Amino acid sequence: MKRILLAQPRGFCAGVDRAVDIIDELLRNAGETVYVRKEVVHNRVVVEDFRTRGAIFVDELDEVPADALVVYSAHGVSPAVRARAKELRLHSIDATCPLVTKVHREVRRFIDAGCRVVLIGHAGHEEVEGTMGHAPGQITLIQNEEEARALRHDGPEPIAILSQTTLAVSDVRRIIAILQERFNVELPRVSDICYATENRQNAVRALAPNCEAVIVVGSANSSNSRSLRDVAEQLGARGYLTDDPAEIAPEWLAGVRTLGVTAGASSPERLVEAVIERVRELDPEFSVVEPFGESEPPMTFLPPREFTDLLTVVGAGGTRERAE
DSSP states (O other), rough: EEEEEEEOOOOOHHHHHHHHHHHHHHHHSSSOOOOESSSSSSSHHHHHHHHHOOOOHHHHHHGGGGTTTTETTOOOOHHHHHHHHHHHOOOEOOOHHHHHHHHHHHHHHHHHHHHHHEEOOOTTOOOHHHHHTTTTTTTTEESSHHHHHHHOOOOOOOOEEEEEEEEEEHHHHHHHHHHHHSEOOOOOOOOOHHHHHHHHHHHHHHHGGGGGGGEEOOOOOHHHHHHHHHHHHTTTTTEEEOOOGOOOOGGTTTSSSSSEEEEOTOHHHHHHHHHHHHHHOOTTTTEEEEEOOOOOOOOOOOOOOOHHHHHHHHHTOOOHHHHH
């Protein structure tokens, strides 16, 4: 008998839930076109679902008509983006994850304290671009251990280390350790790594040694999903990343008696179910699905005030202009 071990926790985190709920409510109740700057979350299925329902995704605000309704993605934006929205007279709703907003506040706190700020993250990622935009030209981006060893700093000021919220915990710790050996370092009071990212990685660390292979349900541009695959591979399991069940090939299951399945923080549970169904189509012997691990305590983030104000006015039969 072959088994599927279903990691707990997995899938949507509170920040993704919040962002997805905001778009969903606006599409159902706003009564106007909803524009979204960048992908609201890094999951192809979620974005395509919203697109078919009428949401328009844009790369930059200049693609949005004046006076239109635009939502910022969960990854956050720079002050320059907010300023541009005002110039274009856009009504913006901020779906930035509050844990990303925490990093933005830390940037200003460390800069104001006279620190040199180093950000651990992936170049080009929306979250990294938004965070660095809170202190243009004053943040050094480090992507790996090699860059940490090559960093030059001759000044007396301490180095404050921040990180993208969706990175692999072990990678961040190794980079921090290198910088601590070389420099006087300041760290945030609470880790920047998202609680959900860390919890899902810990679940895979427990899961992977029991499996020959682990399928991570997530999109290729999802940093936290890629990290889950990397964790599984570091522990000796074959790791696969997919957001399309049709991609799962018979060779993925070759020699596998116990298959682990998990999902990145931006992947909906319905996609996990579709992946399990596909596995069973390919090999009906995978008849047993067992939960593995413990669910995390529920967490919710309140929606932004501009969102609730808008829905209150629209629900009362008013127009968006009254909400502003």
